[in-house]
Amino acid sequence: MSELNENANLDLICNMQKIYLEIYNISNTYLRNYYGDLKEYHTIDIRGIVKKHEIDIIEREMYTNSFLFINQIDGYLDKDKKENHIQYIIYVNKNLSETSKRYVIAHEFSHYILQQKQKETEKIKKEIEIKYCLNVLFSKSGEENACDIMTAFLLMPIDYVLPLMKQFIESQKNNYPIRISEWLQCLSYWMKVSSYHVNLCFQHIRYLAAFLYDNENMGIDDKILIKNIKEYARLFY
Numbered sequence: 001m002s003e004l005n006e007n008a009n010l011d012l013i014c015n016m017q018k019i020y021l022e023i024y025n026i027s028n029t030y031l032r033n034y035y036g037d038l039k040e041y042h043t044i045d046i047r048g049i050v051k052k053h054e055i056d057i058i059e060r061e062m063y064t065n066s067f068l069f070i071n072q073i074d075g076y077l078d079k080d081k082k083e084n085h086i087q088y089i090i091y092v093n094k095n096l097s098e099t100s101k102r103y104v105i106a107h108e109f110s111h112y113i114l115q116q117k118q119k120e121t122e123k124i125k126k127e128i129e130i131k132y133c134l135n136v137l138f139s140k141s142g143e144e145n146a147c148d149i150m151t152a153f154l155l156m157p158i159d160y161v162l163p164l165m166k167q168f169i170e171s172q173k174n175n176y177p178i179r180i181s182e183w184l185q186c187l188s189y190w191m192k193v194s195s196y197h198v199n200l201c202f203q204h205i206r207y208l209a210a211f212l213y214d215n216e217n218m219g220i221d222d223k224i225l226i227k228n229i230k231e232y233a234r235l236f237y
């Protein structure tokens, strides 16, 4: 491989790290704003968090006749111009299970967060586009992917996932080796994330753990978290 190609690859990894760490910082700000800190375990109250930002959640039928796949639209973010303010609304397919609705709500809320960030940095009042939550696992753009990463961090904070992994592995110590599907089932139950979405969320948490581990002393000031990742590192192999 040429030196040029090696440098390009390093930049690519570096950019991925930056994206994950930036999304981690943003999602933590929103979680801390709601919970104060993340020391005490909670099933994330995503509906409460969204309502605190005065976004309405409306559950309704979603008609997907013009799409290829069944249930292709799970929800979308829209706005309603009121007299003196803009009312944001998250629409959710009412036929989904509550655990899937939680994913859709967090995903649409992530679009809202990214748009607020964009407004702050670009100092312009951008018109919001409608953001549909289509088939996750097959995101169609960088923004959709960023929203899926943020959804994982909002619904399954790494501060909770690490101790739960440890607890699960200790509870299974007479049954080694353990199937990863059993761990994911437990995680799905504990975090109230559907078994369909939990796999994707856990993959994003794995990347985050690796990037936090590699970025010790590089802007991440939560020493306890880094210590936990080191302690539980073997659980990620």
Ligand SMILES: [Zn+2]
Pocket: 107, 111, 131, 132, 133, 134, 144, 147
């Ligand atoms: Zn989306």
